[in-house]
Amino acid sequence: MPSGAHPATITKRQLPFLGWIRSYRRDWLLPDFMAGLALWAVMVPEGMAYAGIVGVPPIMGLYTIVPPLIGYALLGTSRLLVVGPDTATGLISALTVGAIAARGAAEYNGLTSTLAILIGALFLLFGALRMGWVAAFIPTPVMRGFIEGLVCVTIIGQVPHLLGIAGTSGNFFTKLWFVVRHLQDVALAPAVSGLLSLAAMWLLRSLVPRIPAALVVAALATICVGLLGGEATGIQVIGDLPSGLPPLALPQLDPATLWTLTPGALAIVLVGYAEALGAAKAATVQGGGDIEPNQELVAHGAANVLSGLFGGFLAVGSLSKTSVAIAAGARSQLANLVAAIFCFLTLVLLTPLFRNMPHPALGAIVIAAMLHLSKPDYLRVLYARSRSEFAVAAIVIAGELTLGVLQGIGLGVMLALLMLIYRASHPQGAVLGQLPGTEAYRDVTLHPDALTFPGLLIWRAGGDLFFASIGHLDAELKTALAASGPAVKHVLVDAGSVDFIDTSACDALLNAIAEFQRQGITVAFARVRDQVREGMQLGGVEAAVGSTNFYERVTDGVRAWHQGRQG
Numbered sequence: 001m002p003s004g005a006h007p008a009t010i011t012k013r014q015l016p017f018l019g020w021i022r023s024y025r026r027d028w029l030l031p032d033f034m035a036g037l038a039l040w041a042v043m044v045p046e047g048m049a050y051a052g053i054v055g056v057p058p059i060m061g062l063y064t065i066v067p068p069l070i071g072y073a074l075l076g077t078s079r080l081l082v083v084g085p086d087t088a089t090g091l092i093s094a095l096t097v098g099a100i101a102a103r104g105a106a107e108y109n110g111l112t113s114t115l116a117i118l119i120g121a122l123f124l125l126f127g128a129l130r131m132g133w134v135a136a137f138i139p140t141p142v143m144r145g146f147i148e149g150l151v152c153v154t155i156i157g158q159v160p161h162l163l164g165i166a167g168t169s170g171n172f173f174t175k176l177w178f179v180v181r182h183l184q185d186v187a188l189a190p191a192v193s194g195l196l197s198l199a200a201m202w203l204l205r206s207l208v209p210r211i212p213a214a215l216v217v218a219a220l221a222t223i224c225v226g227l228l229g230g231e232a233t234g235i236q237v238i239g240d241l242p243s244g245l246p247p248l249a250l251p252q253l254d255p256a257t258l259w260t261l262t263p264g265a266l267a268i269v270l271v272g273y274a275e276a277l278g279a280a281k282a283a284t285v286q287g288g289g290d291i292e293p294n295q296e297l298v299a300h301g302a303a304n305v306l307s308g309l310f311g312g313f314l315a316v317g318s319l320s321k322t323s324v325a326i327a328a329g330a331r332s333q334l335a336n337l338v339a340a341i342f343c344f345l346t347l348v349l350l351t352p353l354f355r356n357m358p359h360p361a362l363g364a365i366v367i368a369a370m371l372h373l374s375k376p377d378y379l380r381v382l383y384a385r386s387r388s389e390f391a392v393a394a395i396v397i398a399g400e401l402t403l404g405v406l407q408g409i410g411l412g413v414m415l416a417l418l419m420l421i422y423r424a425s426h427p428q429g430a431v432l433g434q435l436p437g438t439e440a441y442r443d444v445t446l447h448p449d450a451l452t453f454p455g456l457l458i459w460r461a462g463g464d465l466f467f468a469s470i471g472h473l474d475a476e477l478k479t480a481l482a483a484s485g486p487a488v489k490h491v492l493v494d495a496g497s498v499d500f501i502d503t504s505a506c507d508a509l510l511n512a513i514a515e516f517q518r519q520g521i522t523v524a525f526a527r528v529r530d531q532v533r534e535g536m537q538l539g540g541v542e543a544a545v546g547s548t549n550f551y552e553r554v555t556d557g558v559r560a561w562h563q564g565r566q567g
Contacts (some may be wrong), residue, residue, distance in 0.1 A: 016295065017074045020332045028331035035330035036338025041212035042324050043084055043339060044346055048238070048354070049214070049365040050085040052161065053154060054313045055094040055103040056112050058238050058354070058362070061085055062347055063246040064116075064312030068303035069340040072317075073333035075299035077292045080283035080330055081276070082321035082339075083303050085313070087369060088150050089272045091157075091405055093314055096264025100257065111261070113308040114251040116315070118258060118265045119272075120304030123297050126269065132293025135274040141386075142412035143274055144378050145393030149400030149408055151370045158370075161363035162198065164190025164235070172401040189234040194360030197221050201368035210327065214365050221361035222354065236359045241351040246310040267406055268314060270413070276300060276317025283322050320372065392416065427463025429476040431484075432494060432554070439555045441494065456561050457484050458554065460494040465505035465532075474512055481521075489521055492557045496527035506539025513544045524549035526557040 043065050051061030064085045072083040093115055094103075101108040126134060138146075156175045160167035164187035168178040197217050204213035231237055252258075273296070280291045300316060307315050325335050383390040392415050400408030430443040433450025441458060444450045452458075459477055463469060481488055513523050523545050528536070533550065536542045542550065551557040 015074065016077045016292075016299075017333065020079055024332060024334070028334070031329035031331050032334040033338055035325050035328035035335035036342065038212060038324055038328035039082060039321065039335060039339035040342035040346070041215040042321060044343060045214040045218035045362075045365055046321075046369065047085050047343075048218075048357070049362040049369070050087060050090050051313070052158070052359070052362055053087055053090040053094060053366060054085075054112060055098065056109050056313060058357075059241045059351070060109065060112070060312055062241075062343065062351075063310055064307050064315055065343040066246075066340045066347070067306035067310050067312065068315035069336045069343070071303035071306045072299050073336045073340075075295070075302050076280075076333065077290065077295050077299070078280040078283050078317075079332050080322060080325055080335075081280045081317045082325050082336060083276070083300065083315050083317050084321055086272065086275070086316045086318055087154060087366070087373070088147060088275060089268045089314055089316055091150060091154055092264055092268050092271065092409075095404065095406055096261055096268075100260055110249065110252060111257070112313045113249040113311055114257070115261050115265060115268075116304045116308030116313050117251045118261055118308075119268050119314050120301045120306075120308060122265055122269045123273070123301030123304060125301075127294050127297030127301055130294045132297055134270060135277045135293070137416065138270060138274045138413060139389075139392075139416050141382060141389040141393040142396055142409075142416050143271075143278075144375065144382070145396030145412060146271065146400065146409045147373055148376070148379065148393070149397040150405060151374045152397075153400055153405060154370045155367050158363040158366050161359050162191070162194035162367065163187075164194070164360065171404060187234055190236065190358070190360045193221060193225065193235055193358050194364050197358075197361040197364035198367055201364055202371075205368070205372070212324075213368070217365065218357055218361055222357040225358045226356035230356045238354055238357045238359070238362075241354055243351045244348060246312070246347065249309060249311040251308065264406065267409060268316075271409060272314070272316035273297065273300065275319070279317045279319035279322045282319060283326065320369070388419075392419070421468070424463070425468035426472050427461065427469055427497075429462045429473055429480070430460045431480050432458040432460050434558070439553070441554045453558070453561075455487055455489050455565070456492065456558070457481060457488045457490070458492045458494065458558070460496070461498050463497055464499055465501040465509070467502060467504035470505040470508040474508055477512070490561050491516065491521060491523050492551075492554065492561065493523065493525045494527055494554050495525050495529070495532060498532050499529060501532050501535040501539075503539060506535060506541055509536075509541050510539070510544055513541070522549075524551065524557050524560070526551040526554045 044062065047061035047065050048058035049061070051058045054060070068083045072081065076083070093112060097108055097111045097115055101111055153172050156172055156179065157167070159179050165179070165182050165185050168175060200217045200220070201213050204211055204216060225233060225235055225237060277291070277293060277296060280296060284291055303315050307313065379390065379393060382393060392412065395415060396408050396412035399411040403411070430445070431452075432441040433444040433447065433452045434441055435447060435450055442450050443460070444452060457480060459480055461473055465473065477491070481491070516523055525545070528550055533542065551560065
């Protein structure tokens with residue numbers, strides 16, 4: 001424990017609920033209660049609908065609501081974030097477990113809960129290792145591309161439920177072609193109920209967005225199908241759901257099985273955490289407070305372990321559900337606890353009411369949720385802002401549609417890392433000139449009015465000096481020298497953008513300095529940070545150019561050169 005850390009501070013950091021409970025205000029009680037009711041109205045029908053994406057019975061969607069809400073409320077650092085079933089990561093779960101077991105089998109359901117526990121364990125591990133920075137490896141274009149591709153994949157997977165036809169496996173285009181070829185098999189009753197439910201979802205969200213559209217549509221569809229005779233109408237319904245407490249589900253600890261589940265679990269942790277952190281930051285803008293990324297990992301770990309142990313599937317922070325809480329006036333995590341209580345009462349008392357809930361209506365709820373997630377305008381704006389980043393997003397979408405969801409997001413992350421490596425190893429150096437009437441020095445290609453000095457080349461290193469970048473920077477400097485002509489006899493390197501130098505870079509600098517000196521060109525440095533200069537001292541660079549050739553400012557180096565010429 002750090003010597004300056006007070007035990008109470010550490011306890012509050014590890015149990016964040018102690019903070020918001022102590023500062024809780026009485027006038028927040030009613031808004032939190034009403035927000036909890038709104039969350040209950042949204043999460044119950046969506047939980048059962050999202051279970052279809054995961055490939056498990058609807059009851060498991062209800063099992064996935066209560067434990068994560070409680071776990072996050074106790075351990076999370078956001079006052080407003082809502083954790084629960086999710087569409088984006090739910091499909092990855094289905095693909096991961098589907099590689100081992102067939103949908104509908106008891107083994108599949110058990111493995112889905114085991115996967116949730118494994119995901120929770122990885123969240124906890126990353127939290128203990130303080131790896132809250134991992135979400136930074138999914139840039140926004142990759143995440144948006146993943147979501148847009150996921151929208152297409154999820155919707156085409158739900159269309160058979162919506163129309164009452166059989167489904168098939170394969171990629172997006174395989175499923176699309178299958179639907180087109182079997183349109184003549186569409187059953188009238190399921191198609192009408194599904195399309196009406198979808199239209200109702202759209203109308204309610206457009207005209208009265210504050211009403212829980214999913215609950216209204218699910219309730220009306222259930223009542224109508226029940227009045228018309230339930231399954232006798234030809235519409236597939238949920239059927240009897242068990243009531244009472246969720247059963248304790250012990251994980252399958254077979255090493256081979258866990259090893260097979262691990263790649264999917266890691267993908268879910270990475271994607272889910274990036275999504276959750278984005279939602280938590282958005283909630284912070286609305287409701288204030290601070291987010292501690294490493295504690296968020298711990299909170300998501302606890303939420304998923306509890307969900308898996310009580311027969312549920314994975315859960316992550318959701319921007320859509322968080323937006324519901326914010327719109328309903330939530331002030332704290334008490335809203336989540338209220339929602340958990342009502343969802344628990346639903347499990348114990350109300351599950352018989354869902355017997356005649358039609359699968360086409362659940363498909364409509366999922367499709368409406370996915371359409372709500374889609375932001376095609378983002379891609380249009382991205383195309384205008386950065387063609388390269390748009391290309392990455394497009395590749396992710398294409399990868400998901402042709403190769404699969406896991407492959408698409410994996411391709412996106414790989415491309416993002418390659419771009420990061422390329423940019424780190426290709427920093428942009430620049431020839432500098434003095435802006436007239438100032439002591440500022442800027443890139444002469446961007447500022448044609450900047451003044452240069454015959455015989456002097458002022459050159460800015462564009463980034464850190466290390467084994468992967470030094471060759472590129474050395475070539476850029478020599479190109480700049482060649483373009484400046486033989487008159488240049490002094491090079492002043494602006495190292496203000498250099499935070500790090502390694503031994504490979506020092507050795508390369510020594511070779512370059514020796515080559516310049518053989519050509520009668522002297523070298524000096526300006527704005528060298530202390531840790532960089534220490535590396536130059538140890539590497540012999542300072543001895544090669546002389547300690548007097550290090551300057552605090554570029555202006556100082558230019559003045560010293562002028563004085564040297566006059567002398």
